[in-house]
Amino acid sequence: MDQVPGSPQEPQDARGDDGLPGCYRHPDRPTGIRCTRCDRPICPECMVSASVGFQCPDCVRGGSGTGHAPRASVPRTIAGGTIAANPRLITMILMGINIAVFIAMTLDDGRLLGDLVMLGRTPPGYLPEGVAEGQWYRLVTAMFLHQQFAHIAFNMLSLWWLGPPLEAALGRLRFIALYLLAGLGGSALSYLLAAPSQPSLGASGAIFGLLGATAVLLRRLNYDMKPVLILLGLNLAFTFLWPHIAWQAHVGGLIVGAAVAFGMVHAPRDRRTLVQAATCAVALLAIAAVVWVRTLQLVG
Template sequence: MDQVPGSPQEPQDARGDDGLPGCYRHPDRPSGIRCTRCNRPICPECMVSASVGFQCPDCVRGGSGTGHSPRATAPRTLAGGTVAADRRLITKILLGLNAAVFVAVLATGGPTSPLPDRLDLLGLAFDPARYQLVGVAEGEWYRLLTAMFLHQQVAHIAFNMLSLWWLGPPLEAALGRLRFTALYLLSGLGGSALSYLLAAQNQPSLGASGAIFGLLGATAVLMRRLNYDMKPVLILLALNLGFTFLWPHIAWQAHVGGLIVGAAVAFGMVHAPRDRRNAVHVATCAVAVLAIAAVVWVRTLQLVG
């Protein structure tokens, strides 16, 4: 196919095994999306939402030349968020929060210290003298959130944080900081809610795995939206789900809950119509919050009753 007159030439080695050209800034990333102005292939990290299609960062910096206002030509991510200079900032903050909480637990005595007992996800606990409502069932809903940042072992936090560092930056670049933060937190809350609903009454649980599975589901949705090859992410998802159900002492409920919520929220974010994108994003997150609250409310009624 002929090059568009005046457009830069693609790297000669930028075509992958699947026939898709590589991003002109990241040749190792095959992409089926091209800049609407210069026709160069661009990956999710380089996409800037335009009035029609997507543009590359170079064309955005060069200006449209159409007389649009600065607001109309402001760089936007795939989902309509503001393009940030550091597209890994939220990922780094989440990594820092998880690491800080893990160090705080170790400093106060490790997994047997009072800190995990006050912050993990717990429904109805057994007291030697009587059954006593504690945790979420007693109204401590904050446990749905704080349990996401607790890890019991070094291997546990290492696996989750490596997954966050791998999955987080591409999603943060494609969604923008605010939407990525909402995706992560809602995924984690969804995992906590399903764990609270289905796990044993006196079984505590903790970890960021629900949020990580949400990011994995969101990655699959994003790749499908961009017409990428789905085989790698589907294989990764199958392996993680197999590990979830075959390995003992894993809260599979949190993994499945996070996966469902993460995929659903991401779908609403990347498929929203351009002319009412913000409204659809707010509605998507609101529905997710209401669904999580409903699950927690139903389970609490079961325990109290």
């Protein structure tokens, strides 16, 4: 953990390329947000949501500063989650699952792929069967499958880059919900629009969901949107121009990830948990509705 300056009034001279001051706990992270009590610059990982603005962890734990704001017993992230000592834990677990499944697929000569890949429906008499035949679990398992080394390498690098900042800003439980719902959104749209017998696999839907969530978070914090918008544009261009890419999964994950993140970071503080849970529930119901409609089309 980075060293915390001893005095609330200690000046912070670190400046980023855009002229913003660096977080007092993480000087290499430029930020435009300051603690409402001590006025020190704080990054998303250090922000603790308050009734007005955000506070730094020191002020929350020590009750420092003026005014009569109540001391919070547990520091909270911008989305209301608990601030974790290791903001990369869930990201590392997800990476570990993906890598373990990839190794298992490599060792079993493709049999695991046939059992877990996302398939809509296959012609009668063919194996494996698909989602339309009742194997709904494929919508989830496909999120953790990769065939080529370049495929999993690119997705895991993207997850390592996008995951920790979102995990720190949202909290672990909300980050897990975001990741899984975005991945399911990608599987659902692929199931709806792709050919029934076209297999779809990979963490790309969830990764695009994290990219959309990053854009929403930066907008919420009034950060410069140009870098993430450029990155998003390049990834979408690559999605539609490169052959053999399931663009449906990318777009579905992006839409669901951005929508869920919006509900999480814009939820009113007095009803935050309720609004966030309702946002996730609505997203899950929408995904289930898409799957149900497509299943009726395929078996009707």
